[in-house]
Amino acid sequence: KPTLGVISAEPEPITLDWPATALVIIDMQRDFLEPGGFGETLGNDVSQLARAVKPIGAVLKAARETGTLVIHTREGHLADLSDAPPAKLERGAPSLRIGDLGPMGRILIRGEAGHDIIPELYPLDSEIVIDKPGKGAFYATELADVLEKYGIENLLVCGVTTEVCVNTTVREANDRGFRCVVISDGCASYFPEFHEMGLKMIKAQGGIFGWVADSAAVLEAMK
Numbered sequence: 341k342p343t344l345g346v347i348s349a350e351p352e353p354i355t356l357d358w359p360a361t362a363l364v365i366i367d368m369q370r371d372f373l374e375p376g377g378f379g380e381t382l383g384n385d386v387s388q389l390a391r392a393v394k395p396i397g398a399v400l401k402a403a404r405e406t407g408t409l410v411i412h413t414r415e416g417h418l419a420d421l422s423d424a425p426p427a428k429l430e431r432g433a434p435s436l437r438i439g440d441l442g443p444m445g446r447i448l449i450r451g452e453a454g455h456d457i458i459p460e461l462y463p464l465d466s467e468i469v470i471d472k473p474g475k476g477a478f479y480a481t482e483l484a485d486v487l488e489k490y491g492i493e494n495l496l497v498c499g500v501t502t503e504v505c506v507n508t509t510v511r512e513a514n515d516r517g518f519r520c521v522v523i524s525d526g527c528a529s530y531f532p533e534f535h536e537m538g539l540k541m542i543k544a545q546g547g548i549f550g551w552v553a554d555s556a557a558v559l560e561a562m563k
């Protein structure tokens with residue numbers, strides 16, 4: 341396969357060196373996508389996120405076939421909640437708080453059924469899974485070390501939700517010098533208008549945080 345790929349992206353095409361590129365799939369967990377999890381306890385319509393599953397699945401398949409590094413992330417906390425700041429635990433009036441027992445186990449707790457990645461996108465044993473306590477995938481995780489170890493300079497980023505964990509991670513990555521290409525139809529939000537604006541914020545001003553391309557454009561460049 342060719343080493344370089346050109347993605348037809350906005351605000352402009354971007355050329356990626358595939359061996360220096362990783363696919364980062366953000367928080368495609370049952371807690372966000374399925375009824376009875378964290379997302380629903382916050383009052384959200386979790387069916388809004390289902391549309392991202394197929395596009396991510398297609399890019400994940402291509403990444404596996406081309407040997408592109410795949411990194412999955414999961415938002416969640418230790419069973420004793422010692423890594424969850426009070427400000428996160430106390431806010432709002434969710435139907436169940438982080439750590440409470442729901443139908444998929446304790447809400448947003450590592451090791452519980454709801455915390456795990458949805459079956460359609462389940463990581464292979466060979467793939468990297470980053471557990472993160474925050475919205476950004478760099479904060480309090482080993483992600484920066486992993487990317488350095490593999491010589492990664494470019495990130496294809498997808499997952500949920502567009503304006504929360506995807507945007508936070510892209511902003512963290514951009515400041516660390518990574519080129520980020522966000523896969524538009526591989527992201528979703530509980531709020532369609534936030535999804536749209538979340539993507540616009542990334543690619544505005546000459547790509548202030550990165551590039552945006554749909555899964556078809558990414559797949560074309562991976563051929």
Ligand code: TIU
Nearest residue numbers: 367415500501504505506
């Ligand atoms: N609530 C919401 O939109 N998102 C999160 O809490 N976490 C992620 O985006 N993963």
